[in-house]
Amino acid sequence: MRMLLGTLFLCLTANMGCDSGTRVDSAPLDAPRAAQSFVQVTNGQFQADGKPFYFVGSNFYRLAMAEAFQGNVIKEFKNGRVTFPQIDKVMENYATEGFKVIRLWGFACDGSKGSSVTPPFINKDLSLNMDGIQQLDYTIASAGQHGLRVILPLVNFEHEYCGxxxxxxxxxxxxxxxxxxxxxxxxxxxxxxxxxxxxxxxxxxxxxxxxxxxxxxxxxxxxxxxSDIVKNAFKNHVRNFLSRTNRLCRKTFKG
Incomplete structure (x- = not known):
């Protein structure tokens, strides 16, 4: 499906998860670790930390949603925290095969046409649904733990899930x-x-x-x-979405 380009999704391949080596099933860090730099484009070439960035990536857009596992999401509790072993296994497989980037959807809206996401990421009153965001937080944190960077679109060009x-x-x-x-x-x-x-x-x-x-x-x-009304509502959502902190590793989605 086509996705809206430009400012409507996060800078390409930003590592918004926990840094490699940070266990997502451990207690939150006492202080945030330094975030990896965003991938930039210089003279038509992707670069990370001043070096050319080449990667193999995968589009598992529904990984942070229950639909990725036919609604049968396994949750386990470790050290008082919910974990999702299925998601960890997917990330482990990607890392083992040499993948560096994974594309996930950062949208799943309540009542959107062509889909029924439970729980959604965004409620009909435009507020964030924290029950749904919890699994997205975990997925991004798990990606970082396994050394993967994330592409996170925030709206769909087509109508499914949140057009x-x-x-x-x-x-x-x-x-x-x-x-x-x-x-x-x-x-x-x-x-x-x-x-x-x-x-x-x-x-x-x-x-x-x-x-x-x-x-x-x-x-x-x-x-x-x-429409200014629509644009302002979406811009406000993007600000709220990107400024919130991933509770698993105390980082904002801005990186």
Whole structure:
């Protein structure tokens, strides 16, 4: 699936987990350790700590979600802390095979179309769901423990799990006054996902609905780029998300 580029996901291959050698099932550190540097681009080449950075990576986007294990997530308790041995095993396998980078999704929104994530990372009121974030924290910490860097997109271009449409629905559609909305809708066939029409009136889609060919009105994602209401809500979420501290190793997501 395509992901929105640029500022909407974290700097490529930043190590946001615990440093190598820090056990994620031990007590929190007394003081944060120095974070590894972000990977930069110099003269068209990835560099880390001033040296060329070459890597083999993997896209296991659902690893921090229960869906990655068919909802059967194993939790164990060590030294008073919840651990996820399945996640540790995946990271161990990646490290053993020489992988340096793993791409995870930093989004999973409550009620988003095409998915049912339990628990989600983001609630419908745009607050963070700490029950869901706990597993994401652990996954990132485990990646760092195994020497892996992380790419963490914060929104999906497609609608699954937390697309731009979800942000438009939760902000512009629910919070803005009618005069501020000026929203466009897509009349979409549920079975084929084919867009039949763009309209300012979602009732137009209802008129096209037939028992053998159901049609639904879906708000268009373009407002994610154009509406100040949507943009400000998402920017505020990014600030909150990146400034919070991973409780397992006392580091912010900024690195």
């Amino acid at each position: 731009m449409e979800w942000w438009v629905e939760q902000t512009l559609a629910k919070q803005a006054s009618p005069s501020q909305r000026n929203m466009t809708w897509s009349c979409v066939e549920k079975r084929s996902h084919h867009v039949l029409k763009l309209t300012y009136n979602p009732s137009d889609c209802q008129a096209m609905n037939r028992p053998d060919n159901p049609v639904e009105a879906v708000v268009t994602k373009e407002h994610f780029y154009s």
